[in-house]
Amino acid sequence: MIDLLICYDVNTETSAGRKRLRRVAKVCVAHGQRVQNSVFEVSVNDVQLLALRDQLLREMDPSEDSVRIYRLRQPRDKFVEAFGRDGYRDLSAPLIL
């Protein structure tokens, strides 16, 4: 599994831009966890990464928006410090609700 940090800036001045924002957010939600308003932590395998990148490129407008994908170093808890309200959940640990 590859751990990624995805953040985006979508120009929301026009209604087409607001639509793009919703669709870009939706692609990210489908693949990972929302950690801040436009920041996602995602853990995917190689194939899923290709699909994710492809979908993001299809939804965004390269002349107006910006999407950045960072690779997180593993193990995550050693290299990621989070403060304040944090709803992150380790999805490889046993999930019992």
Add this chain to the structure above:
Amino acid sequence: MRTLLNTLYVQTQGSYLRLENDNVRVDVEGARVAMLPLHHLDGVVVFGNVLISPYLIQRLGREHKPVTWLTESGRFTARTETPMSGNVLLRVAQHAASGDPARTLAVARYIAAGKLQNQKAALLRSARDAAEADQPILREAARDVNGQIGCLPLAGTVDEVRGIEGTAARAYFGAFSHTLRVNRDFFWLGERTRRPARDPINAVLNYAYTLLAGDCAGACQQVGLDPQVGFLHALRPGRASLALDLMEELRAVIADRAVITLINRSQLTPRDFILHAGGSVTISEDGRRTLIKHLQERKQETVKHSLTGRDTPLGLIAHVQARLLAQHLRGDRPHYPPYLHR
């Protein structure tokens, strides 16, 4: 190593699971408690009154992720059959292994080794808390059990493994009463008796084992193993031999420990037992409730699994072991690694 457990367990009564944007959304009392991307899950297990939307069931089915329904207390009720489940190959592998004396012997030997090791650890643990007069007796019994572990590699047939296990069980249960500190004149284990139990300890042990066996059968079903085809236990109609096999490593850790704790804390007292004419003993309804509550709480406690190194709730150890056994039967593991309690 491959991730062992990314199954979603939902035991909060009244939760609602639904599909939302390729995520499983879990709501409790109308409030969202989790959004879990589907690609992190290989199945969903729900206990008791948990609602799942039909769209989520269908989506999980299409992606070969089974949904398992257990009762609130963990007894198996139903499981979805996905279009292409590994079940048939796993079951064929299981049946082939059970028909092969060498492989059956190997699995039975590892199960017995795990059981004896945990019995020994339990005795030594009790010896630390016991009164001074009882300590040497418990240590002596632990030594006897340990001696039997050494005999296991010499066993040439499953019957011999059962014999070694029986010898160790006699040593273990012979010293069992010495782990108790209160009400000693009432709680005294002579020998193991079942159907009917002849003394209070047997009555409460039998009941705890029944609950535990149900959990283990649920674990087998959830992984896709046939709970009736066992290795250490002989095949018999209606008997969940594999569930009983899986239970062997957990008896001393979960059931016996619970009984000892409850008696020593005086939560189970002579008043919780009914003595019948003819010498049989049963546990009263209040006593049962005490035991079930304690076992459920105990299941939430996390232990570090000896093989995966992960913090795992005690209640999920049976599931982990069933999965490890499945990996062995499929040929992904050279041998079945039993659960060794610290």
